[in-house]
Amino acid sequence: MKVSKRYYPHPVLSSFSDDITEGNFKTNIKITTTKAFYTFDTDFLLTNTDILNYVNNEEACYSIHVECSDTRMRQVYQSFESHFSFEIASDKLNGKVEITPFILAAKDIQNYSNRxxxxxxxxxxxxxxxxxxxxxxxxKTFDAIKEKDELKHIPSIFTVGKFQGTDKKTPYDVDFGQTNKIVIKLSEVNFEYYRQLAQNNETAQILSVMLLLPALVSLLEQIKSDDFDYEQFEEFRWFKVIEVRLKTLGIDLTRSSDLPESAIVIAQKIIGDPLSGGLKTLFENASQAEE
Incomplete structure (x- = not known):
């Protein structure tokens, strides 16, 4: 739920209106994650005496609204205490999560007023x-991507499709301009080969080498270039996944776009060395064919 400047049928304490002229309502939210849960530690600072009295009398309560568009999860967490914590199962959140702090009426209030x-x-x-x-x-918003599970997210940020129109015979290209996924585009013939091979688990690592690896190398070469614009990509969901993975490798793009190793070496680390697994699969299949 995005906070917007809007009119309420009664005065509301906020930073974007002067309905209530004295006091502030501020929130500090610390988010930590484990494999199973996201934990939200919240601290509320309320300096308007009359609203604070409504909270102390349990006529109003501190509230956090959490909304995730990817999973369609929407939930409000409430307390009469200025500090409280709550947990959300990891599988309930994915991608962009919006958090909005409120003070809400905990019951009907007749003759609500404020000095x-x-x-x-x-x-x-x-x-x-x-x-x-x-x-x-x-x-505030955050991206529900757990650093401990960054590898399993890498394939999910790619999608494979066909070229259209005059480009339909182009063998391979990559589109980094979409916000959710990196789009790998194949010719009609190559896409049909891919569609068939993708159904075979044994060829999955080989496809990673052929399709994902060059895409990542291309991206890393862009990152290394002098005209790389971090702000252009920082809100893209797929970029956040890669950025998290790079941080586990000791590379912080917010500080520098210099890479400690070649793009091809880092790309392999990002997707977990599919080359070795792919070569092993090809070798084993070749050996079985000779027998």
Whole structure:
């Protein structure tokens, strides 16, 4: 849920309006991850006395709204305490996750008021219902990609398709311009070969060498170039997966685009050395054929 400047039927404490002229509502959220869970440690700072009294009287509560568009997970976590933690199973989150902090009415409140209402609301009271927004803080986003599992995410950021129109006979090319996946494009003939081979588990590593490896080498060569624009890719989901993998190899693209080894060496490390596995498969198949 993205925080937007909007009008509420009653005054709300926020950074984007002067409905309530004194006090602030700020949130600090620390996110840690294990293989099984994401843990959210939240600290709320509320300096408006009247809203704080509503919370202390359990008429309003601190709330965190979590939304993941990839998995369609939407959930609100609430507490009357200014610090609380909650967990979400790892398989419930994938890709971009939006987090929005609120203070919400925990019950219907008759004659809701605040001594720091803007002068336009001076002396006014409001009837608000359970779930109405009392205060809102700027949200944040993060990408649900666990560093310990970075290798299994690599194949998922690629998709293979066919060239269309006048390019349909081009054997192979790579499109890095899509936000979710790197698109590998094949000619009609090559795509049909790929479609058949992809159904055979024994040829999976060979396909990785033939399709994924040159794509990654091309990307890494771009990263090494002087005109590489980090900001162009930093919000792309596929780029975040690769960036996480590079960090485990000691390469931080936010600090430098210099690579400690050649693009071909690093590309193999990113996808787990498919060449050795592919050569072994070819050797074993050749040996069996000779027998």
């Amino acid at each position: 720091n209402f803007h002068e336009d609301y001076a002396g006014s009271t409001f009837n608000i219902v359970k779930g109405d927004v009392v205060a809102i803080d700027e949200g």
